[in-house]
Amino acid sequence: MLYGKWRPRGFDEVVGQDHVVATLRNALITDQVAHAYLFSGPRGTGKTTTARILAKAVNCRERREGDPCNACRACEAINRGNALDLIEMDAASNRGIDDVRELRDKIAFAPSDLDRKVYLLDEVHMLTTGAFNALLKTLEEPPPHAIFILATTELHELPPTIVSRCQRFDFRRVSVEAMVERLGYIAGREGYAVPEEGLLAIAREARGALRDAITLLEQIAATYGPAPGTDDVLEGLGLVRDERTERLAGALAARDLGAALALAREVAADGLDIARFTRETIDTLRERLLAAARERAPEVETLTAAVAELAGADFRRDPGNPVPLEVACAAAVLGPARAVAPAAPAPAGERAQSGGEGRPRRPARPRRPAGGASGEDARSREQRFLDELYARCKMAQPTLAAWLNGSCEVLAMDGDELRLGFYHPIHMQKIDNDGRTLVEQKAGEMLERPVTLSVERIEKAAPARAPVRGGHLAKAARAMGAKPVESGDGPPPPPPERS
Numbered sequence: 423m424l425y426g427k428w429r430p431r432g433f434d435e436v437v438g439q440d441h442v443v444a445t446l447r448n449a450l451i452t453d454q455v456a457h458a459y460l461f462s463g464p465r466g467t468g469k470t471t472t473a474r475i476l477a478k479a480v481n482c483r484e485r486r487e488g489d490p491c492n493a494c495r496a497c498e499a500i501n502r503g504n505a506l507d508l509i510e511m512d513a514a515s516n517r518g519i520d521d522v523r524e525l526r527d528k529i530a531f532a533p534s535d536l537d538r539k540v541y542l543l544d545e546v547h548m549l550t551t552g553a554f555n556a557l558l559k560t561l562e563e564p565p566p567h568a569i570f571i572l573a574t575t576e577l578h579e580l581p582p583t584i585v586s587r588c589q590r591f592d593f594r595r596v597s598v599e600a601m602v603e604r605l606g607y608i609a610g611r612e613g614y615a616v617p618e619e620g621l622l623a624i625a626r627e628a629r630g631a632l633r634d635a636i637t638l639l640e641q642i643a644a645t646y647g648p649a650p651g652t653d654d655v656l657e658g659l660g661l662v663r664d665e666r667t668e669r670l671a672g673a674l675a676a677r678d679l680g681a682a683l684a685l686a687r688e689v690a691a692d693g694l695d696i697a698r699f700t701r702e703t704i705d706t707l708r709e710r711l712l713a714a715a716r717e718r719a720p721e722v723e724t725l726t727a728a729v730a731e732l733a734g735a736d737f738r739r740d741p742g743n744p745v746p747l748e749v750a751c752a753a754a755v756l757g758p759a760r761a762v763a764p765a766a767p768a769p770a771g772e773r774a775q776s777g778g779e780g781r782p783r784r785p786a787r788p789r790r791p792a793g794g795a796s797g798e799d800a801r802s803r804e805q806r807f808l809d810e811l812y813a814r815c816k817m818a819q820p821t822l823a824a825w826l827n828g829s830c831e832v833l834a835m836d837g838d839e840l841r842l843g844f845y846h847p848i849h850m851q852k853i854d855n856d857g858r859t860l861v862e863q864k865a866g867e868m869l870e871r872p873v874t875l876s877v878e879r880i881e882k883a884a885p886a887r888a889p890v891r892g893g894h895l896a897k898a899a900r901a902m903g904a905k906p907v908e909s910g911d912g913p914p915p916p917p918p919e920r921s
């Protein structure tokens with residue numbers, strides 16, 4: 423696995439968490455290492471990696487400027503994964519009071535091969551209340567040889583009593599720039615030739631999780647060979663962009679609300695993932711904004727409003743519902759005061775544009791027309807099932823679960839078969855080969871019966887879909903009249919991370 427191979431071994435290699443690294447280094451240099459740390463932040467941002475580096479650093483005999491030497495006996499044992507005194511526990515699967523009591527009983531004993539015993543409790547928010555109470559007692563009176571590192575993706579689920587006993591570090595999503603740099607480094611060392619634009623697409627798709635980005639890079643190289651083109655990367659990521667994102671961005675830039683609403687409805691009618699379509703439109707808008715800002719073009723304000731409104735659209739309750747996108751479009755064009763989401767109706771003229779069928783919050787979705795209301799219920803039931811399945815798989819094996827995210831549909835889930843249709847071969851193969859046990863187990867838990875997974879390729883129903891060829895970033899920028907970047911000239915670009 424590429425991720426394991428390139429896992430940072432020292433603080434200097436940790437990507438995008440400079441604030442954490444600087445503080446830990448300083449504590450090591452001044453000999454002020456705490457007894458309990460809490461690493462919180464999104465998955466794939468380096469919490470476990472940093473915890474292992476810290477475990478090495480506190481035990482290393484040849485530490486330099488806070489960094490472990492990676493050569494002494496302690497460092498080597500931890501790097502090989504066979505140090506007895508680095509105790510890693512996955513709280514997701516050891517969540518009970520007995521697990522914590524067992525840990526507590528052992529903690530009193532002196533370390534066996536290192537100077538300090540380091541307990542790394544991953545996904546610590548999964549512990550039961552009883553287990554938290556047992557852990558709290560230990561955190562209140564830790565033996566001098568013990569260091570606790572608690573890691574969690576869900577800080578808000580931890581009891582405040584636990585949080586207050588720890589020195590807390592918040593890991594951030596890794597910026598796209600930092601990821602591209604690291605991916606480029608790894609690709610170079612592996613002998614891959616991936617265009618910069620391909621690396622950028624991978625970095626964006628990983629949404630701040632470097633681990634996912636490296637896994638995606640590996641998958642793309644495995645599928646398309648060591649020198650994939652940008653089109654290969656986009657295809658592998660399932661990112662061949664819908665050309666309607668360009669049209670929607672154009673309509674918003676031209677403040678043509680009628681055209682924007684018509685596009686939103688058309689996309690919803692095709693049964694596309696509206697949340698994803700909206701994200702892609704935001705990317706397109708940001709590219710236009712970047713070009714417009716460099717040119718000091720007059721539509722900067724319009725584009726900024728459109729990015730802000732679309733980024734605020736909330737699809738969590740119903741990813742297939744186009745209304746948040748429609749409201750965001752209206753707010754972008756009319757200004758937020760005239761399109762208060764979601765209760766206020768759009769002005770009469772626009773309501774006519776959006777169909778005006780009296781139930782504007784739930785427009786019909788002709789893609790699954792069977793049986794009207796019951797057809798819609800069936801779709802949302804399958805969608806809900808898929809959302810829950812993804813959430814459960816993600817809890818158990820986040821990297822594998824990522825291949826389910828927005829990449830497939832439930833084709834059948836009654837009886838003992840779960841049939842999933844995938845849009846892209848990589849996602850399908852990954853779930854079929856590596857994710858089968860996980861999916862069958864989690865689906866079986868949810869349906870309360872044994873389930874056999876079957877997979878097939880399907881096409882996203884999108885009649886107007888066309889692959890974007892030849893570098894959409896550069897093309898979009900050039901279309902706006904952009905010239906090659908000149909350093910230090912013009913206003914700063916918009917923030918790199920998409921929301």
Ligand SMILES: [Zn+2]
Binds near residue numbers: 481483484492495496
């Ligand atoms: Zn060492």
